[in-house]
Amino acid sequence: MKLSTRTRYGVRLMAALARNYGKNPVFLKDIARGENISEKYLSLIIIPLRGVGLVSSVRGAYGGYNLSKDPSEITLKEIVDVLEGDCSLVDCVKNPASCPRVPTCASHDVWAIIGGKISETLSSITLDQLVKMNQEKEGNAIMQNI
Secondary structure, three states, X not given: OOOOHHHXXXXXXXXXXXXXXXXXXXXXXXXXXXXXXXHHHHHHHHHHHHHOOOEEEEOOOOOEEEEOOOHHHOEHHHHHXXXXXXXXOOHHHHOHHHOOOHHHOHHHHHHHHHHHHHHHHHHHOEHHHHHHHHHHHHHHHHHHHO
16 A cells, blocks of 8 residues: 555644644645645645544634644544545455455455554554654654754
């Protein structure tokens, strides 16, 4: 499984919003600048995230974007599912009726197990944890440069 740029950037966008949770709304242009991602691309990514209620927008001079709920309540799986779709590696795992070989196909079972592990891992990591992991890595990088 290879995640799309849309999903990778979407996770970075959500992490940026998580770092700012409980503060003023954040402009997309500020996130774009900080993450070195095109603002236009982020404006396309945020639409489905807003559509499922993970992100809220505030209009006006002091407007921008906020997470709709606490970062500890948003998992990476929620973000990936919105931007990438189901974690199934092959169509027959999501839709067994799509292949007549499913009942006798051992590789189908392997793909289902792998997809399940991916889903389980993504479900176990929250945005809050991701932000903490990132802060730790940044701290380690600073210490190595001293």
